[in-house]
Amino acid sequence: MDESSSHSVTPKSKDAKKKSSSWASAMVVPLLAVFTALVIGALLIAFTDPVVLDAWKHFFADPMGALAATWQSIAVAYGALLSGSLGLVEIWKALGVWLHGGGTEALAVAMVPLSESLTASVPFIFAGLAVAVGFQGGLFNIGAEGQLLVGALSAVYVGYSFPGLPIYIHLPMALIAGFIGGAIWGAIPGLLKAYTGGHEVITTIMMNWIIISISAWLLKVGGPMSRGELPITPEVLPSAQIPKFFSTQGNRFHAGFFLALITAFLIFWLLYKSTKGFEIRMLGANFKAAVYSGINVKHLWVFVMALSGALAGMAGTVQALAIDHWVGMGFSGGMGFDSIALALLGRSHPLGVVLAALLFGTLRNGATRMQSVAHIPIDIITIIQALVIVFIAAPEIIRWLYRLRQPEGEEAPIFTTSWGS
Amino acid sequence: MAPVLELRNITKQFPGVLANDHINLRLEEGEILALLGENGAGKSTLMNILYGLYEPDEGEVFIRGEQVAIEGPADAIRQGIGMVHQHFMLIPVLTVTENVMLGDETVSTPIRILKRDKVAARIRELSEQHGLHVDPDARVQSLSVGVRQRVEIIKVLYRHANILILDEPTAVLTPQEADELFDILRSLRQQGVSIIFISHKLREVLELADRVMVIRRGKVVGETKTEEADQAQLAEMMVGRQVALTVAKGPAQVGEPVLEVKDLYVMDDRLQMTVDGVSLTVHAGEVLGVAGVQGNGQTEFVEALTGLRQVRAGKVSIDGEDITNASPRKLVEAGVAHIPEDRQADGLVLRFPVADNFVINTYYKPPFAKGWRVNRAAIDEQAERLIRDFDIRTPSAYVPVSNLSGGNQQKVIVAREFSRPIRLLVANQPTRGLDVGSIEYIHQQLINKRDAGVAVLLVSAELDEIMGLSDRIAVMFHGKITAVVDANEVSKEQVGLMMAGSSLEEALKQAPARSDAPIEAIL
Numbered sequence: 001m002d003e004s005s006s007h008s009v010t011p012k013s014k015d016a017k018k019k020s021s022s023w024a025s026a027m028v029v030p031l032l033a034v035f036t037a038l039v040i041g042a043l044l045i046a047f048t049d050p051v052v053l054d055a056w057k058h059f060f061a062d063p064m065g066a067l068a069a070t071w072q073s074i075a076v077a078y079g080a081l082l083s084g085s086l087g088l089v090e091i092w093k094a095l096g097v098w099l100h101g102g103g104t105e106a107l108a109v110a111m112v113p114l115s116e117s118l119t120a121s122v123p124f125i126f127a128g129l130a131v132a133v134g135f136q137g138g139l140f141n142i143g144a145e146g147q148l149l150v151g152a153l154s155a156v157y158v159g160y161s162f163p164g165l166p167i168y169i170h171l172p173m174a175l176i177a178g179f180i181g182g183a184i185w186g187a188i189p190g191l192l193k194a195y196t197g198g199h200e201v202i203t204t205i206m207m208n209w210i211i212i213s214i215s216a217w218l219l220k221v222g223g224p225m226s227r228g229e230l231p232i233t234p235e236v237l238p239s240a241q242i243p244k245f246f247s248t249q250g251n252r253f254h255a256g257f258f259l260a261l262i263t264a265f266l267i268f269w270l271l272y273k274s275t276k277g278f279e280i281r282m283l284g285a286n287f288k289a290a291v292y293s294g295i296n297v298k299h300l301w302v303f304v305m306a307l308s309g310a311l312a313g314m315a316g317t318v319q320a321l322a323i324d325h326w327v328g329m330g331f332s333g334g335m336g337f338d339s340i341a342l343a344l345l346g347r348s349h350p351l352g353v354v355l356a357a358l359l360f361g362t363l364r365n366g367a368t369r370m371q372s373v374a375h376i377p378i379d380i381i382t383i384i385q386a387l388v389i390v391f392i393a394a395p396e397i398i399r400w401l402y403r404l405r406q407p408e409g410e411e412a413p414i415f416t417t418s419w420g421s
Numbered sequence: 422m423a424p425v426l427e428l429r430n431i432t433k434q435f436p437g438v439l440a441n442d443h444i445n446l447r448l449e450e451g452e453i454l455a456l457l458g459e460n461g462a463g464k465s466t467l468m469n470i471l472y473g474l475y476e477p478d479e480g481e482v483f484i485r486g487e488q489v490a491i492e493g494p495a496d497a498i499r500q501g502i503g504m505v506h507q508h509f510m511l512i513p514v515l516t517v518t519e520n521v522m523l524g525d526e527t528v529s530t531p532i533r534i535l536k537r538d539k540v541a542a543r544i545r546e547l548s549e550q551h552g553l554h555v556d557p558d559a560r561v562q563s564l565s566v567g568v569r570q571r572v573e574i575i576k577v578l579y580r581h582a583n584i585l586i587l588d589e590p591t592a593v594l595t596p597q598e599a600d601e602l603f604d605i606l607r608s609l610r611q612q613g614v615s616i617i618f619i620s621h622k623l624r625e626v627l628e629l630a631d632r633v634m635v636i637r638r639g640k641v642v643g644e645t646k647t648e649e650a651d652q653a654q655l656a657e658m659m660v661g662r663q664v665a666l667t668v669a670k671g672p673a674q675v676g677e678p679v680l681e682v683k684d685l686y687v688m689d690d691r692l693q694m695t696v697d698g699v700s701l702t703v704h705a706g707e708v709l710g711v712a713g714v715q716g717n718g719q720t721e722f723v724e725a726l727t728g729l730r731q732v733r734a735g736k737v738s739i740d741g742e743d744i745t746n747a748s749p750r751k752l753v754e755a756g757v758a759h760i761p762e763d764r765q766a767d768g769l770v771l772r773f774p775v776a777d778n779f780v781i782n783t784y785y786k787p788p789f790a791k792g793w794r795v796n797r798a799a800i801d802e803q804a805e806r807l808i809r810d811f812d813i814r815t816p817s818a819y820v821p822v823s824n825l826s827g828g829n830q831q832k833v834i835v836a837r838e839f840s841r842p843i844r845l846l847v848a849n850q851p852t853r854g855l856d857v858g859s860i861e862y863i864h865q866q867l868i869n870k871r872d873a874g875v876a877v878l879l880v881s882a883e884l885d886e887i888m889g890l891s892d893r894i895a896v897m898f899h900g901k902i903t904a905v906v907d908a909n910e911v912s913k914e915q916v917g918l919m920m921a922g923s924s925l926e927e928a929l930k931q932a933p934a935r936s937d938a939p940i941e942a943i944l
Contacts, residue, residue, distance in 0.1 A: 275790045282781060286770045291729060292761060293782040294750025405436070 030345050030352070032398050033391035034359065041384040042074045045376055049073040077374040084369020085362040087113035108249035113365065115253035119323070121361025123148075125260040126315035127339030128346060128353040129267050130186075130308045134200075135348040136271055137304035138284035143189060143204025144312040145336025146211040147182040151313025152320040152327045153215060154181030157225065159236035159321060170239040171321070178317025179310045185211065186309015187302055194298035200305065208336075219329055232328035242322035256318035261354065263314065268350040280304055312336060341389040360385065423486030425450045425615045426471075426502075426584055431480035433466055440466040441477070442639040448584065453606060453616045455630035455647070457623070459659055459856030460827050463639040464619050468586050472504050473497045484584075503582025505573045507589045513562035518544060520561055521576050540579075547578050551608055566715075567598035571605070585609065585616045591625055592853075595714045596884055596917040603629050621659070621856065623652040624885075635659055660858045668864045671872075673892040676705030677740075679876035680726070680845050685735035687718075687725040694733070695721040697900035703845065703876040708867065710891030710908070711880040714920050718900035719880045720762060723849045726878070727759040728752045729767075739845060753782050756844035760834055760851045762880075764827075768834045771823035775815050776804035778822045779837045803840065811836040812862070828859030835866055846870055849880045864890060884920070888913050898922050911935060 046052045047070075055062070055069035083089065087110060094110035127144050134141035141147075155178030162170060189203035218225040219232060227234045244254040271277035283290040283300055290297055315335065320327055342360055346352030367381040391398050398404065426448040433441040440463045448454050458464045469475045471482065473491040481488055484500050491497050497504075511520050518541045527536045541557035548555045553571045561569060570590060577585060587606075591599040606616055606629065620626050626633050627647050635643040635658040643658040656664040680703040687696035695718040703709045713719050724730035726737060728749035737745045739755050747755070761767035769778050780789045780800055788799040804818035813832045815825055822833055831851070838846070848867060852860040867890060871877050881887050887894060891908045896919040904925040906916075914932035919925065 273795055274793045275785050275795055276793065278777070278784050278795055282770050282773070285772045286766075288767050289770045289781060292727075292749060292759070292767045294728075294748060294753055296748070296750075 026347060028404065029395045029398050030347065030356075030392060032402055032404075033345070033388050033395075036391055036398065036401065037384045037387035038078075040387055041380055042078065044383065045077045045374075045380060046070045046073045073374075077370055077376045080370040080373035080376075081363070081366035083366075084113050084373070085117045085366025087111075105249065108246050108251060111246075111253075112249065112251055113369070115251045117362040117365040118257055118358070119252050119254065119361070120365045121357045122254075122256045122260050122322070123315040123319045123335055124339065124342055124357035124360050125264060125354055126318060127312050127335055128342035128357050129264060129350060130182075130311035130315065131339045131343035132346060132348040132350065132353050133267060133271070133280070133311060134304060134308040135343055136277075136284045137280040137300065138287060139190075139193075139301065139304055139308070140201050141186065141189075141204055141305065141308045141312075142201055142340065143186065143207045143309070143336070144315070144339050145332050145334070146204070146208035147185045147309040147312035148316035148332045148336050149211050149215055149327075150185040150316070151178035151182035151310075152316030152331055153218065153225070153233070154178050154313070155240075155317035156233050156236055156320050156325075156327050159240035159325075160234040162240075163237055165239050167239045167243075170237065171242065174236070174240040174321055175314075175317060178313050178321075180313075182313015182316070183306040183310035186312065187306035190302035190305025193305070194301045215327075215331075216329060219327070227326070233326045236321060236325045240321060241325060242318065244322065252323060254322040256322045259318065260357075263311070264350040264354050267311075271350070276303075312339070315339070338385065341385055341392075344392045345388055423483070424448055425452075425485060427483040427486075428467070428471065429481045429483070431467060431470055431477050431482075433463075433470060433475060433477050435466075439639045441470070441480075443480070444636070444639075444641055446634065446641075448615050448617060450615055451610050451613050452632065453610055453618055453630045455626040455633040456617055456619045456636065457621065457626055457633055457655060457659055458636035459621060459858070460854060462636045462659075462856075464636055465588065466639075467636070468504070468588060468617070468619060471497065472502060472586065498580050498582070501581060501583045502586065503577030503580060503584065504586040505570065505577060505588065505590060507592060509569050509573055511561045511569060511572060514560065516558055516560050517555055517564075517572050517575070518557040520572060521557075521579050525580060543579060544575055547575055551578070551605055551612075553605060565598075566593050567595070567601065570594070570602065574605070583614050585614055586619070587616065588619045589621075590618070591620070591622065593715065593882075595920055596913070597921055599625070623655050623659075626655065627652065637661055656857055660856070662858075664857055664861055668861075668868055668889055670868045670890075673707045673871065674874075675707045675892070676874060678702045679705050679740060680878060681736075681738045681741075682726070683736045685722070685725060685737065686733040687721045687730055688733055689721050695900050696725060698735075699897075699900070699902050701878075701895060701902060701905070703878050705844075705874050705876050706871060707892040708871050708877040708879055708890050710887040710894045711878065711897050711902075712884060712887045712894055712916055712920055713880075713882065713897035715882045717897050719849070719882075719897055722897070723759075723762065723847055723878075723880055726847055727757065727761075749782070753841075756842060758838035758841075758843040758846045760831075760838060760846070760848040762849040762853075764831055764834055769822050769830060772821055774819045775808070775813070775822050775825070775833060776800050776818040778833050779804055779807055779840065781837070783841060807836040807840060826856075828855045828862075831855055831859060831863060835863060839866065839870065843870075843875055846875050846877045847880075848877065850882065851879070852881075852883070852886060884913055884917060888916070896920060904928075909935075 052069045052073045055066040059066045090110040091107070091114065094107040098104055098107045127148060130144050130147070131141055155174045158177040159174040162173070185207060189198070189200045189207055192198035192203045193200050217223055220226060221229060221231050225233050242254050242256050244252055271281060279290070279295050279300055282293065283295065283297060287297065316332060338360060342356045343353060346356035363381050363384065367378045370376045371378050424447045428444060428446040431441050431444045444467055456464045456467070466475060470477045471491065473493040473496050482491055483489070489500055491500065512523070518537050521544055522535065522540050527540055528534060529536055544555065544557040547553065553575060555568060555571050555575055561572065564572065590602060594602060606618070610616060618630055627650065630647050633645055633647055633650060633655065634641060635655065637659060680701070682699060682701045685696055685699045686694060689695040697718070699722060701709070711719055721730055725732050728747055728751070732746050735745070736743060739757065742755065744752060744755060765771060770781060777800065780803070783789055784795065789796055801818065807813070808815060808818055811832050813836065814829050822830060825833065846867070851867065852863050855863070867877055867879065879887065879890055888908065893905060894908050894911065894916060895902050895905045896916060897903070898920065904919055906925065912933055912935035915928040915934070918928040918932050923931065
């Protein structure tokens with residue numbers, strides 16, 4: 001017992017200060033993790049480049065040459081990554097042209113890399129929120145991949161099946177279908193956990209396989225959802241497509257981005273401002289105390305899994321209704337698994353998830369250009385993402401590298417309850 | 422002659438806490454030194470440094486006058502230092518011999534086969550020499566807690582320790598078992614073993630130790646020969662102020678029955694019928710103490726009463742209303758308060774701020790909820806009030822409750838449970854592991870609730886606590902209530918015998934009756 005500490009409650013202003021500093025300390029490890037991963041990525045880029053390796057063979061004859069070659073290789077690759085994902089220089093130039101009386105056409109073209117990055121991050125935001133909600137409730141939802149597919153299939157089905165509806169009826173119908181599809185696919189593992197004790201890690205993985213196989217049947221040529229001779233669904237009707245902005249110049253930026261931000265805010269409100277969120281966070285922080293405090297944990301497990309599944313479903317829904325307009329095999333392409341990394345990087349906080357999703361979207365999008373300009377395989381981004389996850393999961397590495405102290409009173413975030421619980 | 426063990430200027434800084442501040446300690450050959458202090462005073466840190474588990478920031482260790490470096494438990498064992506931890510480090514499915522050998526296996530050459538016989542013989546020898554009565558071939562899981570502790574002692578002696586550290590060894594023992602342990606320790610002392618005995622129980626320290634050293638907030642605040650000390654003086658040194666060692670309480674104003682339990686049967690996790698036909702009644706305005714050695718069904722009994730465990734058969738009612746197998750929420754609404762046995766596992770959400778922990782079972786109701794919304798203002802206002810009223814030491818209402826000391830964590834639970842109108846208070850081990858100051862406070866709060874007309878069911882393995890607080894005592898043994906007696910009509914020794922399985926008649930015959938003097942200490 002510390003008798004020197006004050007009895008009274010600290011005034012609000014001091015408390016606010018404390019909060020902001022804990023915010024900053026929460027950001028340190030993720031930021032350094034990303035930075036470190038990019039540094040290692042740079043070394044990988046440089047030392048798989050034959051030119052650089054050749055220059056290093058003559059290191060003792062020409063040390064500056066070796067270093068210059070290394071730098072050159074990294075600069076080209078990351079330069080391409082930056083211009084391909086943000087293209088700020090081009091935007092700046094196009095802005096100048098526009099201000100001096102030029103048309104908006106150049107500007108629209110210059111905006112493509114940035115708008116593509118934002119577009120790519122939209123499904124990441126939804127899927128990241130899905131996993132984050134699970135983590136907050138102490139559940140490890142590995143099933144986002146499958147829930148996303150169920151959501152996309154449901155939304156697309158509604159999207160092509162009801163011709164003649166106005167957009168303000170048809171589009172919400174398709175969105176709700178995707179939401180509900182994901183929710184059902186997520187609720188099943190929740191029910192299994194609550195009433196049979198089946199661990200959600202196992203059951204969500206199995207649910208992934210089940211929907212992948214079902215979708216193979218649905219989409220095979222001649223299958224119930226196939227498009228005649230093609231193993232993909234029919235095209236979503238325009239009345240169920242999410243509207244795009246300035247789509248003339250190949251911009252695909254769409255309204256789903258704002259829907260994602262609104263959803264992130266709603267999830268934030270739910271988790272931190274509502275009584276339901278209080279329950280969810282209590283369940284995640286201490287299962288036994290949640291039981292003690294009178295929460296019906298079985299119902300709550302089902303609720304959290306359904307919500308998580310619904311959010312994952314929205315990731316697939318928005319991607320399908322805005323960008324692809326159809327669903328084929330391999331639709332999700334591992335996005336559901338990337339979202340686990342995202343949620344970890346964002347510390348399961350909605351704002352953190354949004355930031356992490358923007359980062360992932362940017363990296364993914366920039367990597368395409370990096371591949372075409374610098375001939376760096378797109379897989380380097382996968383490696384960088386994997387490194388980020390390793391550093392987030394093992395923060396001691398980062399603390400050791402940068403000589404950080406373990407922040408006081410802060411425990412490693414608990415992502416899930418133990419096996420068999 | 423140089424002392425067996427000397428610590429000089431041991432200093433250990435943890436982030437934010439100076440756990441040990443230039444501590445000096447001398448242990449003479451064949452001496453029992455008690456290390457007395459509240460939880461968090463730094464006793465365990467000091468002993469962990471001595472055992473090589475922590476590295477001190479400063480300071481030296483001397484063994485028989487020679488400076489030594491202890492970098493791990495292996496070094497400590499080599500220097501003849503042995504430690505008996507509070508939580509036993511035994512493997513239940515192995516035999517005593519196998520447990521003793523573990524980590525230091527005696528094997529034959531060249532084919533490495535365990536020489537169990539040789540070790541068993543040595544264990545028999547040690548057991549006889551020190552009166553330990555341990556069968557080397559018994560499996561540990563079949564042994565009582567007291568015997569398991571003696572196995573721990575054998576483990577240490579087997580490794581030729583002559584400096585023995587015991588960390589709160591009596592916490593898990595019945596009074597009789599504790600007496601046996603003291604006899605063993607005295608016999609060890611006679612044979613030249615030097616002992617450091619960590620405790621926060623004043624009575625034990627005075628009974629057993631030759632010398633006592635009191636630590637408060639990382640510093641040595643006093644050292645005295647036990648024959649020159651008394652409880653009040655030690656308590657004052659330990660806490661830093663005068664402490665009331667007994668709870669002032671008047672006679673109970675017993676009212677209507679509140680809790681009625683009839684033929685209750687409850688199973689534990691292994692599906693053993695751990696509560697085996699219990700019937701009890703607790704009235705408004707009285708404290709019913711359930712005495713029993715840990716593991717006799719009290720945990721399951723309390724869990725069944727508070728909605729955390731399924732009742733297999735029987736009936737529980739409050740104010741005449743049947744609440745058998747009601748959910749925890751329904752019980753909260755019926756006016757049941759529960760101070761759980763394991764405060765960190767059940768009673769608190771450690772990562773949540775103090776303010777939120779005050780509402781973990783009322784957050785869904787006004788004023789803390791407004792529709793779907795959490796009403797921060799009401800939660801904060803209550804937090805401020807409870808922190809003030811219950812004198813909870815915390816830098817603010819918004820730090821995680823994990824940052825608080827054990828005593829203050831318990832106060833958070835007590836404050837929460839007392840912040841709403843209640844009819845029945847179920848307190849399971851409410852002061853376990855707490856410091857004297859907090860114990861005093863929580864005991865007073867329990868009595869205040871009793872005097873306010875609440876029915877109090879107190880479950881405790883601390884016999885002194887039961888004796889000091891209860892109006893009636895129910896003894897629980899092997900899942901059954903073996904006796905319910907008026908607290909004023911039995912002596913501590915008699916209850917102790919019943920806790921160990923004697924019937925009421927046997928206990929009254931065998932143990933000295935209660936003298937009229939009030940019970941000396943409840944600590």
